[in-house]
Amino acid sequence: MRDLPPLHALPAFEAAARLGSFLAAAEALHLTPSAISHRIRLLETHLGQPLFERRHRTVRLTAAGRRYLAVVRDSLFRLDEASALLRAPRRERLRLSVAPAIGSQWLVGHIATYQEQHPDLEFVIGSATSLGPLLAGEADIGVRYGEEEWPGLLAWKLFEEHIFPVCRPALAEQLKTPADLDRQRLLRHPLLSWSRWFAAAGLKRDEPAHGPLYEDARLMLEGAVAGHGVALMAASLAAPYLAAGRLARPFAADCPDRSFYIVAPPAIQERPAAMAFIRWLVQGARTEF
Structure with a gap:
């Protein structure tokens, strides 16, 4: 000092x-x-x-x-x-850093279930898309969307994703073929590749150079609901919107993309309660997906 x-x-x-x-x-x-x-x-x-x-x-x-x-x-x-x-040494605190969309649509319900079974475990939940909170020691466990490599962190795959376009139902009825998207505003997200989906749909197109860029997939879904354009979205995140009729799929084509992972610093292995929670989440994801 x-x-x-x-x-x-x-x-x-x-x-x-x-x-x-x-x-x-x-x-x-x-x-x-x-x-x-x-x-x-x-x-x-x-x-x-x-x-x-x-x-x-x-x-x-x-x-x-x-x-x-x-x-x-x-x-x-x-x-x-x-x-x-x-x-309060008897209550172990587990700090979670979660990608906003998967956190609100999938994880929070599972945390509530786990909390009922383990009342002595206290959760602190924050949202982020970067690895900063984990690498800086501000979070114990993260849930992120990405590839297999997570330098400096341990990773457990939750489930693989498929991506496809979604938009307002009225607009979906007007789109007859994927080529019709050339005349539409395409909503973009840093982790979701339009060019990958285009290839799966049989089109040769580069990544769109223009169009609103969303850092939060949940906001992009709401943008599509509001008529902001056509969003490329992961299946698990789009599912509630499709089921409620707020969005529709204009085309059947989809393609595999990245996966959702639990990521954590190696020191997490020294915390039995945290490891038990990770194993429970992974098992639950395998059952659901």
Whole structure:
């Protein structure tokens, strides 16, 4: 620890920044306004620059204060999480990082079922599409869509996917052959290849160079429902929309694509409860798909 700030001043700083006044921060922390002011002055002296612009009854963060607040909030949150774990050592916490679409349409129901059987396991669920949370140690287990190789991580295949176009039912009736898509707006996703589907449908087409690019497959499905265009979609994600009649398949052709995987750092093998959950998910996916 090279040069830590006065640690007791950090909650005062965060509260004042969040609430916009020293008086409100004092009430929230059960301190006097002068104590809040004194702690923040200590912090500013340590840092060598002001963190707030003082006004009559309010305060406003300086540019340096805004940058510092992001770090302080993250640090206080991590301390709170670590303290909660120590206060309740019997409850194991499992942090999941899930691709949004598969998380909302498939995983959350399975987590609810597993939670009923294992009430002492606490789930923290976040959404992401990159591997960043796993590689940075911010998540224990991820569910991602991709190929077989996951550098630096262990992987368990859940199920393989097939992809095909979907669109509003009225538009689907107008599309007679895959070549008709040349006159349509095609919705794009970084992990779903139109050129691969075109080849399976007997057409020679490159990836579309234009058209809305969605990073979230669930948003792309809603875009297709809204008439934004024709979406290329994985079968498991499109299924609820097709069953409800919100979307339709204009063509029967589909093609195999990537797969959904559970991915995790190698250290997960040292956590029996986490490994039991992974095995349960994999077995459930094999039964369903």
